[in-house]
Structure formats: C-alpha cells, structure tokens
Amino acid sequence: DAGVIQSPRHEVTEMGQEVTLRCKPISGHDYLFWYRQTMMRGLELLIYFNNNVPIDDSGMPEDRFSAKMPNASFSTLKIQPSEPRDSAVYFCASSPNRGELFFGEGSRLTVL
Amino acid sequence: KQEVTQIPAALSVPEGENLVLNCSFTDSAIYNLQWFRQDPGKGLTSLLLIQSSQREQTSGRLNASLDKSSGRSTLYIAASQPGDSATYLCAVRYSGYSTLTFGKGTMLLVSP
Numbered sequence: 001d002a003g004v005i006q007s008p009r010h011e012v013t014e015m016g017q018e019v020t021l022r023c024k025p026i027s028g029h030d031y032l033f034w035y036r037q038t039m040m041r042g043l044e045l046l047i048y049f050n051n052n053v054p055i056d057d058s059g060m061p062e063d064r065f066s067a068k069m070p071n072a073s074f075s076t077l078k079i080q081p082s083e084p085r086d087s088a089v090y091f092c093a094s095s096p097n098r099g100e101l102f103f104g105e106g107s108r109l110t111v112l
Numbered sequence: 113k114q115e116v117t118q119i120p121a122a123l124s125v126p127e128g129e130n131l132v133l134n135c136s137f138t139d140s141a142i143y144n145l146q147w148f149r150q151d152p153g154k155g156l157t158s159l160l161l162i163q164s165s166q167r168e169q170t171s172g173r174l175n176a177s178l179d180k181s182s183g184r185s186t187l188y189i190a191a192s193q194p195g196d197s198a199t200y201l202c203a204v205r206y207s208g209y210s211t212l213t214f215g216k217g218t219m220l221l222v223s224p
Contacts, residue, residue, distance in 0.1 A: 004155075031210060043201070043214045050210065091155060098143055098205060101212060103155040 004104035006092050012110045018080040021107045023092030024073055034067055034077050035091040082111045114139050116204050118215035125192055126223055133187040133218045135202030140180045147176050147187050148201040192222045
C-alpha cells in the first residue's frame with residue numbers, strides 16, 4: 001500500500017480564498033483523522049470519521065472549516081474563507097479500529 | 113484531564129550514546145501507546161505500538177517499554193546515530209476512546 005496520500009503538499013493562497021485539502025487513507029482502514037500542526041499549538045485533532053461518518057468535530061476551530069468523507073477512499077478538508085491564522089501543516093491519518101495510526105506527509109498551507 | 117507529557121523537550125547527545133526518552137500519562141486505563149518520529153517538514157512516522165497487555169516492543173535499535181501502573185513509557189535508542197535526529201512523539205489511546213492524546217515531543221539532536 002502507498003500509505004496515506006495527501007494533496008496538495010504545499011498551498012499558498014490569499015486571505016479570503018477557498019482552500020480544499022485532500023486525503024486518501026490506507027485501504028481497509030475504517031478510521032480517518034484530520035490534524036493541524038503549528039509551532040505554537042503543536043498537533044491538534046480537528047475531526048475524525050469512522051466508516052465515513054463524522055464522529056467528533058469538536059476540534060474544528062470555526063464554521064469556516066468543514067470536512068467530508070464521501071466514500072472510504074477519499075476525504076476533504078475545506079476552509080472558506082481562509083485567513084492568515086489558518087496557516088499550518090494539515091495532516092491526514094488513518095487506522096484500523098484502535099490500531100496503529102499512520103500519517104500522510106501533510107499539506108503545508110500558507111495564507112497571505 | 114487526560115494528558116501526555118514528554119521530558120525532556122530537547123536533548124543533544126554525541127553519536128554512539130544510548131539514550132532514553134520519557135513519556136508519562138495521567139490515567140492508567142489505556143488501550144495502547146504509540147511512538148512516532150517526525151523529521152523537519154515531514155509527516156509522523158510510526159515507530160512502535162505497544163498494546164496495554166504488553167510490557168515492551170522492539171524494532172532494531174529501538175525498544176519501547178510500558179508501565180501502566182506508574183503511567184510511564186520509555187523509548188530506548190541504542191548506539192545513537194546522526195540520522196536519529198528528529199522529534200519523537202508519544203501518543204496514548206485511552207480506554208474507551210478512538211483518538212490518541214499526543215505529547216508535545218522531544219527534539220533529539222545526535223551530533224557526529
């Protein structure tokens with residue numbers, strides 16, 4: 001398996017623009033997690049899905065953030081409108097039930 | 113509140129030394145514990161997963177131990193090499209939870 005695949009790896013955009021980050025989890029993993037990492041706050045859990053269903057989105061900072069998982073092999077994290085304080089590295093991770101967690105390489109977002 | 117603490121925050125050692133990274137957690141009711149490595153600008157790479165019924169796990173020069181009663185895990189790195197330089201994160205899956213609680217990591221620098 002190729003592991004967790006994220007795109008884009010880097011995104012530079014201007015304040016107010018819509019940003020969409022994509023993730024393909026490892027096949028067979030029924031849990032998918034979105035994290036955000038910054039120097040100030042470290043690694044933060046934004047939302048996670050089980051069998052494509054959002055279970056806990058309490059970490060999503062604002063209504064500007066939304067996440068979907070239309071099928072077992074694809075998820076998106078959308079920020080609309082983006083703000084400079086959203087600049088961070090966004091990670092997607094997947095795991096089997098209570099099993100080992102595997103991370104993607106991350107999407108580095110810069111909002112100017 | 114369930115927390116994970118890693119001490120020290122940073123560690124610098126000369127090549128060849130054996131070293132120990134520490135991780136402590138506040139609740140002994142854990143399901144498993146996972147150690148990760150993160151290189152600058154990269155995602156998190158899983159190193160070892162220890163189930164609550166296990167006392168230790170080994171992979172090459174790495175050995176992770178788990179003592180639930182004292183709320184501690186250690187990551188032992190034998191014969192350290194400059195390529196071991198990275199940030200090491202500990203994460204705990206508490207019983208009844210599907211998510212991991214992460215420590216803030218220990219930044220390791222191994223000098224030649």
